Amino acid sequence: MAKEQKGMNGATEQVAEMRNGNFVIRREAILDKRGNQYVTSDGRLYFKYKLHGNLRGRKVVVDFSPKDKGGYLPLDLVFDVNPEAELDITDEVTEFNGRKQHRTVYTVNTVDENGVVWHCEVKPTGKSDVDLLTMLMNMVNMPVKPVEVTPETAA
Numbered sequence: 774m775a776k777e778q779k780g781m782n783g784a785t786e787q788v789a790e791m792r793n794g795n796f797v798i799r800r801e802a803i804l805d806k807r808g809n810q811y812v813t814s815d816g817r818l819y820f821k822y823k824l825h826g827n828l829r830g831r832k833v834v835v836d837f838s839p840k841d842k843g844g845y846l847p848l849d850l851v852f853d854v855n856p857e858a859e860l861d862i863t864d865e866v867t868e869f870n871g872r873k874q875h876r877t878v879y880t881v882n883t884v885d886e887n888g889v890v891w892h893c894e895v896k897p898t899g900k901s902d903v904d905l906l907t908m909l910m911n912m913v914n915m916p917v918k919p920v921e922v923t924p925e926t927a928a
Contacts, residue, residue, distance in 0.1 A: 788912045789826035795859040796824050796909070798837060798881050798895075800852040822848070822881075822895065824860065826909045835905045836898040837879070847893040854883045854891055861892075862910070867922045877917065 790797040802810045803819040811819035824835040837860075839848050851858055858881040865876045882892040897903045910917075 787827060789824060789909050791913070792857075792859055794915070795861055795882075796826075796915075798822055798824050798858050798860050800856050800858075817845075817849070820849070820852070822852075824906070824909070826905070828905070828908055828912065833905050833909070835902045835909070837881075837895045837902070838898045840894040840896055844893065844895075848881070848895065851881055851883055851891045851893045854885045858883045860895075862915075862917050863920045864917045865920050865922045878920075 800820045800822055803821050804810055813819065822837040824837070826833045826835065839845050861880045861882055863878045863880075865878050867874045867876070879895050879897065880892050881895055882890060884890050897906055
């Protein structure tokens with residue numbers, strides 16, 4: 774259960790849905806004015822990937838998108854298992870020529886009924902999404918996990 778904060782009326786509100794210490798990302802259909810889901814020219818359905826939270830009594834939404842243009846296929850495979858996935862946030866540290874480089878990595882993970890882990894790298898869609906995510910992380914005191922990466926294995 775996520776940490777709670779006092780709302781404007783004194784009641785406690787959940788900051789964001791969490792599972793196993795990670796935020797939960799939901800896949801939602803993108804609908805047109807008539808309520809029909811948008812479809813690509815090749816017949817795939819359009820979805821958006823969101824983290825819903827609550828900051829200072831206001832509902833906030835952090836949008837996520839695939840890391841690259843071809844990332845929708847692996848992202849759809851992750852969410853075909855379950856319409857919810859855990860967001861894992863790590864700070865990759867790579868040392869190259871004596872300089873350390875940091876890169877924040879956002880990965881969504883689900884586990885299917887056979888225990889197979891499905892994961893895909895995502896990114897917050899805009900700078901404002903990064904800011905909102907940082908605020909949500911600060912509210913629940915979530916640390917970013919550092920991971921050392923050797924230059925040979927870095928992609």
